[in-house]
Amino acid sequence: MTTTTAQTPAARKLWGGRFTGKNDPLMEKFNASISFDSRFYKADIVGSQAYAKALALKQIITDDEASKLHDGLDKVLAEWESNKFVIQDGDEDIHTANERRLGEIIGTSISGKLHTGRSRNDQVATDFRIWVRDEGRKLVVVLKELIATAVVRAENEIDVIMPGYTHLQRAQPIRWSHLILAHAWSWHADCQRLEQLLDRLNQLPLGSGALAGNPFQIDRDFLAKELGFDRLMPNSLYGVSDRDFVAEFLFWASLTMVHISRFSEDLIIYSTGEFGFVQLADAYSTGSSLMPQKKNPDSLELLRGKSGRVFGGMTGFMMAYKGTPSTYNKDLQEDKEPVFDAYDTLMGSLQITTGVLSTLTIRPERMLASMSIDMLATDLAEYLVRKGVPFRETHHISGEAVRLAEERKCTMADLSLADFKALHPSFDEDVSQVWNFEQSIENRCTPGGTSRATVQAQIDSLKSFLQ
Numbered sequence: 266m267t268t269t270t271a272q273t274p275a276a277r278k279l280w281g282g283r284f285t286g287k288n289d290p291l292m293e294k295f296n297a298s299i300s301f302d303s304r305f306y307k308a309d310i311v312g313s314q315a316y317a318k319a320l321a322l323k324q325i326i327t328d329d330e331a332s333k334l335h336d337g338l339d340k341v342l343a344e345w346e347s348n349k350f351v352i353q354d355g356d357e358d359i360h361t362a363n364e365r366r367l368g369e370i371i372g373t374s375i376s377g378k379l380h381t382g383r384s385r386n387d388q389v390a391t392d393f394r395i396w397v398r399d400e401g402r403k404l405v406v407v408l409k410e411l412i413a414t415a416v417v418r419a420e421n422e423i424d425v426i427m428p429g430y431t432h433l434q435r436a437q438p439i440r441w442s443h444l445i446l447a448h449a450w451s452w453h454a455d456c457q458r459l460e461q462l463l464d465r466l467n468q469l470p471l472g473s474g475a476l477a478g479n480p481f482q483i484d485r486d487f488l489a490k491e492l493g494f495d496r497l498m499p500n501s502l503y504g505v506s507d508r509d510f511v512a513e514f515l516f517w518a519s520l521t522m523v524h525i526s527r528f529s530e531d532l533i534i535y536s537t538g539e540f541g542f543v544q545l546a547d548a549y550s551t552g553s554s555l556m557p558q559k560k561n562p563d564s565l566e567l568l569r570g571k572s573g574r575v576f577g578g579m580t581g582f583m584m585a586y587k588g589t590p591s592t593y594n595k596d597l598q599e600d601k602e603p604v605f606d607a608y609d610t611l612m613g614s615l616q617i618t619t620g621v622l623s624t625l626t627i628r629p630e631r632m633l634a635s636m637s638i639d640m641l642a643t644d645l646a647e648y649l650v651r652k653g654v655p656f657r658e659t660h661h662i663s664g665e666a667v668r669l670a671e672e673r674k675c676t677m678a679d680l681s682l683a684d685f686k687a688l689h690p691s692f693d694e695d696v697s698q699v700w701n702f703e704q705s706i707e708n709r710c711t712p713g714g715t716s717r718a719t720v721q722a723q724i725d726s727l728k729s730f731l732q
């Protein structure tokens with residue numbers, strides 16, 4: 266069958282003029298993106314409305330035509346918003362679908378003028394930037410809610426002390442709040458990165474045409490203003506093919522999921538019977554179908570597990586992106602699904618993390634019971650440093666005290682002053698004051714340390730960030 270001008274707008278392809286044969290139906294399906302790019306129907310419509318105005322400003326269409334295009338597009342938008350838009354065979358992508366429907370509503374003699382000087386290449390690049398920018402701002406909000414939850418917890422539980430770990434071995438006493446805030450600082454960095462990348466992507470591609478630019482002196486500054494862009498893409502070839510914002514967004518999502526995964530891993534470990542530092546709320550746990558006693562941290566395991574798919578989306582996209590010659594190539598259509606998937610995963614994960622963190626019960630007595638005197642070995646070395654002994658020596662001496670206590674099957678606090686004096690003459694009565702977890706914590710009062718004042722300073726600083 267040959268394509269004829271007698272075909273209905275629905276059956277005629279946007280690019281059909283030079284084609285005589287029909288596509289393989291499998292190819293039609295393979296080529297189509299409507300199943301996922303309909304998600305930015307609104308960006309596509311507002312982009313077209315701005316473009317119609319810009320065409321009228323240059324008298325390429327009349328003001329009356331521009332207002333008919335505008336109103337017709339409003340009707341198309343209303344159909345999407347009320348779930349009444351019917352996707353038809355031949356609606357290859359959202360741009361095709363919206364234009365087809367617009368033609369049915371206002372007539373193709375007017376709708377057919379909308380695409381003058383525009384290409385789906387600058388159109389899709391514009392739509393997708395608008396979508397990531399506007400939806401991305403919602404992620405900033407939920408991320409800030411997570412940080413706020415961490416800050417509230419940290420402030421309420423500032424008195425709670427626990428063992429701090431390196432290599433998952435007990436290391437030094439810390440405040441529980443200090444640990445929560447460590448995660449909050451990662452999220453703070455994620456928040457800044459997201460805001461920065463949203464700002465960076467806010468450059469307008471529209472007016473780049475298919476690749477070489479727009480031949481109708483379209484006012485790109487006007488378009489940028491209409492569509493809320495801060496700058497113009499400075500080169501039309503770059504304008505249609507740059508997808509760095511996709512790469513940045515996917516990297517941001519991957520790294521944020523890494524942080525959520527690491528936070529989850531901490532809580533999974535701390536919620537085991539062996540640690541017992543925290544207990545997950547029932548709302549975020551599940552039971553076992555077989556073992557009645559089980560309470561599993563499924564929420565945290567899912568958060569940890571979902572980081573994998575986001576990272577996979579990023580690497581998949583990077584592989585597709587790297588091979589594309591200048592300028593637009595259909596490979597670029599592969600940019601959307603990983604972004605939508607990452608977006609949904611992040612939106613869900615951030616909210617679940619907030620839920621878990623805000624409902625968690627902590628067990629300070631278990632944290633305290635896990636502390637051991639050997640965690641103060643560094644403090645013992647520091648005690649001697651304050652008496653003028655070089656640290657390299659004091660580290661060794663303290664190590665000997667640890668060994669002596671081990672040999673005697675007691676703690677260092679049980680060693681006598683004579684034992685200590687035998688290790689070094691600078692030891693005195695006041696060595697007994699070293700065996701104090703709270704004191705060890707308060708000694709670490711340089712900015713960023715775990716003392717009460719320096720933890721409170723972090724809380725204050727995050728609070729002012731959130732304001």
Ligand code: ARG
Pocket residue numbers: 298302358385386389593595597598
């Ligand atoms: N659906 C396409 C995409 O997502 C729109 C651009 C099509 N451009 C083209 N020259 N075929 O990339």
